[in-house]
Amino acid sequence: MADFQRVMDHAVAVARKAGEVVREALSDDRKVMTKSSAVDLVTQTDQKVEQLIIQSVKEKFPKHRFIGEESVAAGEACILTDDPTWIIDPIDGTTNFVHAFPFVAISIGFSINKQVEVGVIYSCLEDKMFTARRGKGAFCNGEPLQVSDQTDIHQAIICTEFGSNRDPEVVDKMFCSLRNILSLPVQGVRGAGTAAINMCLVASGCVEAYYEIGVHVWDFAAGSLMVTEAGGVLMDVDGGELDLMSRRIIAANSRTIAERLVKEIAPFRLPRDDAPPQKQ
Numbered sequence: 001m002a003d004f005q006r007v008m009d010h011a012v013a014v015a016r017k018a019g020e021v022v023r024e025a026l027s028d029d030r031k032v033m034t035k036s037s038a039v040d041l042v043t044q045t046d047q048k049v050e051q052l053i054i055q056s057v058k059e060k061f062p063k064h065r066f067i068g069e070e071s072v073a074a075g076e077a078c079i080l081t082d083d084p085t086w087i088i089d090p091i092d093g094t095t096n097f098v099h100a101f102p103f104v105a106i107s108i109g110f111s112i113n114k115q116v117e118v119g120v121i122y123s124c125l126e127d128k129m130f131t132a133r134r135g136k137g138a139f140c141n142g143e144p145l146q147v148s149d150q151t152d153i154h155q156a157i158i159c160t161e162f163g164s165n166r167d168p169e170v171v172d173k174m175f176c177s178l179r180n181i182l183s184l185p186v187q188g189v190r191g192a193g194t195a196a197i198n199m200c201l202v203a204s205g206c207v208e209a210y211y212e213i214g215v216h217v218w219d220f221a222a223g224s225l226m227v228t229e230a231g232g233v234l235m236d237v238d239g240g241e242l243d244l245m246s247r248r249i250i251a252a253n254s255r256t257i258a259e260r261l262v263k264e265i266a267p268f269r270l271p272r273d274d275a276p277p278q279k280q
């Protein structure tokens, strides 16, 4: 049985160290590369930070497994087992990082038996350390977090992101959902440019919900626990149970708001995170 406090303490320490690397890299020129599309960006800092985190964890927890965004991009399988697993997004908000747009996070989730037990998200340009352990609450810089108590969708702010998929039919579906939700009306639609920070905004009570189709398990593993430990709920965009590998999520302050969004979101499916690699 892993010592979850020891895991949390290490995740906080390495996230803070990674945040220093990210802040320093902001003053250098950032060599930008692309992955699944011309707007799916990655930098050497993403790769350097992921290796820093993984190497540090291997020294302390040699038997643990990893799902890292950039390791998967380099060809490693994205398979979640019952084993103790660190689910790492070294820079969530890479496009923001490239543009020095001030919302950039290191997101570290830890799961056992396919259940997230520890979540750490360091918003490193705001110097906000978000932490959660299952059953023990969610915190920002040590202060407890609580979701909003607003259940009227017409008085809500909703967060979403448009991802990096620019296929016309996907863009049409995303805009259909956005139009439906905006026209309810809701008081606002926002996007920090990072799933992890959007979920911290839900946990902090600043917005009522975040939804996205196209997001990956490393984007939201830590944030999923932040939201539930702050009193929120998680759901698939079709109202079913959240599936960590499905690339679809609603994270909301309440079932009322979540279920209202289900009625407005035009659902579609993308290849799962654990789908076998597509033959080139």
Ligand SMILES: O=P(O)(O)O[C@H]1[C@H](O)[C@@H](O)[C@H](O)[C@@H](O)[C@@H]1O
Pocket (backbone or CB within 6 Å): 040, 069, 089, 091, 092, 093, 094, 095, 161, 162, 163, 164, 193, 194, 195, 196, 212, 215, 219
């Ligand atoms: O910045 P990364 O880690 O790539 O994650 C973001 C992803 O690139 C975007 O496509 C999503 O819309 C965001 O929610 C992710 O945070």
Ligand SMILES: [Mg+2]
Pocket (backbone or CB within 6 Å): 089, 091, 092, 093, 195, 218, 219
């Ligand atoms: Mg990400």
Ligand SMILES: [Mg+2]
Pocket (backbone or CB within 6 Å): 046, 069, 089, 090, 091, 092, 093, 094
């Ligand atoms: Mg990333």
